[in-house]
Amino acid sequence: xxxxxxxxxxxxxxxxxxxxxxxxxxxxxxxxxxxxxxxxxxxxxxxxxxxxxxxxxxxxxxxxxxxxxxxxxxxxxxxxxxxxxxxxxxxxxxxxxxxxxxxxxxxxxxxxxxxxxxxxxxxxxxxxxxxxxxxxxxxxxxxxxxxxxxxxxxxxxxxxxxxxxxxxxxxxxxxxxxxxxxxxxxxxxxxxxxxxxxxxxxxxxxxxxxxxxxxxxxxxxxxxxxxxxxxxxxxxxxxxxxxxxxxxxxxxxxxx
Ligand code: FPP
Numbered sequence: 001x002x003x004x005x006x007x008x009x010x011x012x013x014x015x016x017x018x019x020x021x022x023x024x025x026x027x028x029x030x031x032x033x034x035x036x037x038x039x040x041x042x043x044x045x046x047x048x049x050x051x052x053x054x055x056x057x058x059x060x061x062x063x064x065x066x067x068x069x070x071x072x073x074x075x076x077x078x079x080x081x082x083x084x085x086x087x088x089x090x091x092x093x094x095x096x097x098x099x100x101x102x103x104x105x106x107x108x109x110x111x112x113x114x115x116x117x118x119x120x121x122x123x124x125x126x127x128x129x130x131x132x133x134x135x136x137x138x139x140x141x142x143x144x145x146x147x148x149x150x151x152x153x154x155x156x157x158x159x160x161x162x163x164x165x166x167x168x169x170x171x172x173x174x175x176x177x178x179x180x181x182x183x184x185x186x187x188x189x190x191x192x193x194x195x196x197x198x199x200x201x202x203x204x205x206x207x208x209x210x211x212x213x214x215x216x217x218x219x220x221x222x223x224x225x226x227x228x229x230x231x232x233x234x235x236x237x238x239x240x241x242x243x244x245x246x247x248x249x250x251x252x253x254x255x256x
Pocket of ligand 1: 025026027028029030031039043044046047050067068069070071074088089092141196221
């Protein structure tokens, strides 16, 4: 998860680079199975790919990265796998934060954090506080997160504000509700990458992804590297983002 060494060379010449990339990191289990290894080994290999994407964002001046590391449904996995993931998070929090801080990465954990064991929660809090002033890359790690949970929480917070008289319920619109969602202080994702061959969103950032470009690749998460991320960004650069409008008319057509 840490950018060990940030090699500085000019970013690729793309006309359009996403400001915010969100990723569903899928395929760790299959990566391990193909090597006849336990799934936990796949997650460990996945951690290296997390380092690679953090380095990639720093190098390419992409200011926001949001990773789906543990969904609210992942608790249903076998105890041994959940335990291995918790262990991995704990070790990553101990090992990687110095380097992330050195690289001016602001780390945030998004989700229902109360479900995590105390040592993990404490470290998340320490990491968040320590890196809070960093400006180069905002790294959001979604853990025990679900898009429906996020929507329900936003609705509850808005209802509570209305009950306190801080909000007129009759005036509640998209803009106002948006303030109560996770990541409300950041631009929404421009690009969602999902690795591992599945073509679905899996309850990730349901509200925030409304206008994101979707990129699916069969590559398993631990095999993602800079060349693979280049493919995703090249694909993104070719997209025409219209946000519900019609395409921009060429100058001659506009003049006529
Ligand atoms: C999905 O692959 C991956 C996860 C549930 C865990 C993601 C965790 C990491 C990448 C580890 C490191 C992360 C941090 C932030 C330290 P899967 O297990 O569903 O794979 P499969 O679809 O092949 O079974």
